[in-house]
Amino acid sequence: MKRRSVSGLVFDISNHLFLILVFCVMVLPFLYIISYSVSNPSLLKGGLILFPVGFTFDSxxxxxxxxxxxxxxxxxxxxxxxxxxxxxxxxxxAGYVLTRRELVGAKFFRKYFVFTMYVSSGLVPMYIAMNLLHLTGTFLIYVLPGAISIFNMILIKTYIESVPKSLEEAAIIDGANDFVLFFKVIFPVCMPVLAAVTLFTCVNQWNTFIDAQIYNTMYPNLYPLQYVLYNTLTSVSSLEQLQRQAAESQPLATPQSLKMAITVITILPIACVYPLLQKYFMKGLLIGSIKG
Known part of the structure; x- marks a missing residue:
């Protein structure tokens, strides 16, 4: 018993130290970015700062x-x-249709959709297809290619299969057709999984910029915020523009502080929303693990 207690204590200490290390690795860089963005660059002496120095919002x-x-x-x-x-x-x-027993070729369609998760057409054929559909250079390129998500469809399909069949049978007896059955019976019951997949998509839509880089690189009026940040951090011309703006208008702003400010503007909205909606992410992950 004494050995078990000692080993348990060692495990608890090691676990806490590991979590503290993870916390420092994840949080300290973000604190540094925030502190730098609201600090007076002329008062900074280099090194890691965790608190603002000469508080200012000029950047x-x-x-x-x-x-x-x-x-x-x-x-x-x-x-x-x-x-x-x-x-x-x-x-x-799509997930609802795949749960219907009367669907002809249901097994084939399920295997076909899963197959597309492992094998893709490639970047060049995808670009050619989007160009032929006249989606390049438009806002719809951010929306239509993701209208069907196979991973989310499998989650929704799995959840619908867990809904008692008696609920559907009662609606059919009352005269409900497929549209009424889906929108008034199945859809409201599936709110937990629908909330989970919606949050998955919201986070992905906010964070991604690859589609803008591939399809809309010649259309600055369609750049999402993440791509603006990417250009700011990597483009020489953007850095020169920041230097001119900092020198002309704001004496307490530098290119480095501006980059930090833009980074915070990009990260902060989703960072504030994510912890409040974490339970839906966990619920969405558990859906696929309980029933395949």
């Missing part, structure tokens, strides 16, 4: 004067709202 004021930031926020918010709604409508109906 944020200058960042919001950039039209690309305002446009990026609008595009990111629009795709984060519209994309999940479109995905939820089409993907949920």
């Amino acid at each position: 944020y004021k200058l960042a919001f004067q950039d039209p690309a930031i305002i446009t990026g926020i609008f595009i990111s918010v629009a795709r984060t709202i519209i994309g999940p709604i479109v995905m939820l409508f089409f993907t949920s109906m």
